[in-house]
Amino acid sequence: RTQHSALRTNLKNHINPALWQLLTKASQEATKRGWHLYVVGGAVRDLLLAQNIQQEPLLLKDIDLVVDGFHESADAGAGVELATALQKLYPNARLDVHGAFQTAALLWHKDPELDSLWVDIATARTEFYPYPAANPEVEASSIRQDLYRRDFTINAMALRLTTPRAGELLDYFNGLIDLEARQMRVLHPNSFIEDPTRIYRGVRFAVRLGFTIESQTESYIRYAINSGVYDRTARENNKTPALSTRLKAELKLILEAPYWKRALELLDNLSALQCIHPTLKLNVELLRQLRLLERCLQRFDNSQAITHWLLRLEAIIAHLAPEFRSKVATNLQLPDDSIKRLSHFSKAMDNIAGLTECRLKSQVVGLLKKYDLETLILAALQSQRSIRRSIWQYISVWRFVQAPLNGNDLQKLGYKPGRAFKEMLDDLLAATLDGVVNDRVSAEAFLSQKYPL
Ligand code: CTP
Known part of the structure; x- marks a missing residue:
């Protein structure tokens, strides 16, 4: 019993007082109805891990609670009923009920006391995994069965919040031993x-x-x-x-x-x-590409325009043989853009290989401008050094280059707006990239020579 209260005190000391109060209220509501209430899963694991480090507060953003009957199994709606009762005490919380499994969640968003918090409340589940009949000495409680359907021993412990035996650790599968080991x-x-x-x-x-x-x-x-x-x-x-x-x-x-x-x-x-x-396979080549990708994301994505985890995954998929990429991306239900990128990637690679023939910056820009940043990065990872250099240059400098004159300036110079404008502006940009034009004066000279009025 001393041990029980020690664990409960530990929980109390490690978490935000407002959260402790919430758990206390939840236990009171459960007790009123003749139920037991448990904290289960990750929160118990993290508490046990944190308890040796006394100063460390435990930042729980996500807590799983399970309700169980006191004498027999609680009825299926117990979790939802408890969540509803709590929501009355905490009108700030949003209540979400998931019908299929009779679970409920209470959500706080940037609450002044509870900050952002997600509390799942479920009823102990017995129906999905049969009770292992091998050991008749083990009580056939529903909380035990609920824990048995979980993944790892360290995630399958429960801490009882309600009296009697509040603070008791339910550790049927030796999670504590594994945690220590x-x-x-x-x-x-x-x-x-x-x-x-x-x-x-x-x-x-x-x-x-x-x-x-x-x-x-x-x-x-x-x-x-x-x-x-x-x-x-x-x-x-x-x-x-x-x-x-x-x-x-x-x-x-x-x-x-x-x-x-x-x-x-x-x-x-x-x-x-x-x-x-x-x-x-994570071979040397894929590892090299992923390391290169890290450097590239650090250099080029200050504005966080790229979803880093997704591009890492795309680089991994792009490493597969071309015929598998599209299928794997589709199976994983990646966003449409990613699927498209990976489906067209081998064609893009063939095209981009043409960079070896480009002598002028304007040719490089002309070739690369139709690709999005992600495709260019993926292509750079798989390309030989000289091509990679051109892609880096394009991404970091050349794609931002602008001609000294725009469409308005052209009109002011006396050119009639029309289809020819685009060609003129493209020519002007190419000349700027290649250093033929570098200010308004040289731009005007370039135009009057090539497109006499
Ligand atoms: N669980 C499981 N099998 C899964 C996912 C989850 O058995 N595929 C169980 C685990 O026992 C876990 C619990 O459901 O403890 C809650 O899952 P989740 O909240 O995703 O994980 P936590 O363990 O709470 O971990 P985290 O710290 O990442 O939130």
């Missing part, structure tokens, strides 16, 4: 077959927390991959959300994190990049 262990052998995105989640947590993947778990991962995960990602677009959508969401989380490179390396070691495409 700093390892990711899956709950059951079929976990990755049921949900292959858990492979990516496991890698993400392992790299983020500096954990290893426990060896049995690793063998389950390899087994799931060998059983043909890729075909399923390509096929299973009938579920909601589709496997491919969830895989894309995981890829986003990984590719926008500072540790994306280590995560890709680990995925590759586990052969898990095969979920994207069976031929995908």
Whole structure:
């Protein structure tokens, strides 16, 4: 019991007092109705990780609560009822109810006390995964079953908020031991077959927390991959959300994190990049391209006009043989622009190879101006050095060059507006790029010679 209250006190001391008050109110509302209330999943994991570092406040932006019956299972609507009751106490919060699974979420956006916070409230779920009958001594509670359907032991612990035994840690699968051993262990052998995105989640947590993947778990991962995960990602677009959508969401989380490179390396070691495409390998060449991409994003994208994680993913897909790119991008349901870019990429590469023939800056600009920035960057990554240099020059300087005169100036000089204007302006820009024209005077001279009035 001392231990129970210690963990509860720890939670209280580590989180924002307003959040603690919210959890206290939620527990009171649950108790009134004869329910138990638990914090589950990531928040418990992070609390246990943070508790050794006393000064560190725990920034919880996303909390999962589970309601369970006191004597028997709570009815399916309990989570929604509790969320509704809480929303009355917190009119600032937005209430979202998801019918299918009877879960509710309370959302605060930049609240003065709670800041941005997302609290999911679910009812303990027993219906989806059968209770493992092997050990009759384990109580067949619904919270246990709810935890059993989760991914890793460190994510499958619950902290009871309600009395009696408030503060008790429910750790049926030895999550605490794994947390101390700093390892990711899956709950059951079929976990990755049921949900292959858990492979990516496991890698993400392992790299983020500096954990290893426990060896049995690793063998389950390899087994799931060998059983043909890729075909399923390509096929299973009938579920909601589709496997491919969830895989894309995981890829986003990984590719926008500072540790994306280590995560890709680990995925590759586990052969898990095969979920994207069976031929995908993180070889020396792809790594070189991704490093180059980083330098390029730092140099050229000060305004953050490019979605970095997405371009990393596109560079990875562009590394596949041309015939696979479009299909992989479509399977992952990337944005239309990305799909188009990857579908036309090999044609763009052929075209851009023509840069070796260009002698003048104006020819380089003429060739590159029809491509968007992302295509140019992807092309540079795969091109030989001389072509890459021209692309960098184009991106950083030449694409911004303007002629000293515009259409208005042409009219003032006495030229009649019309179809010829575009050609004249293009000529003028080319002459500017190539240094033939460098100010208004030389521009006017250039025009009067080439287009006499
Ligand atoms: N979960 C799972 N399988 C998935 C996704 C989630 O079993 N494919 C379970 C995990 O046990 C997780 C819980 O659902 O703890 C909530 O998921 P989520 O909020 O995505 O993850 P957190 O563990 O809370 O991690 P984070 O710190 O990234 O929010």
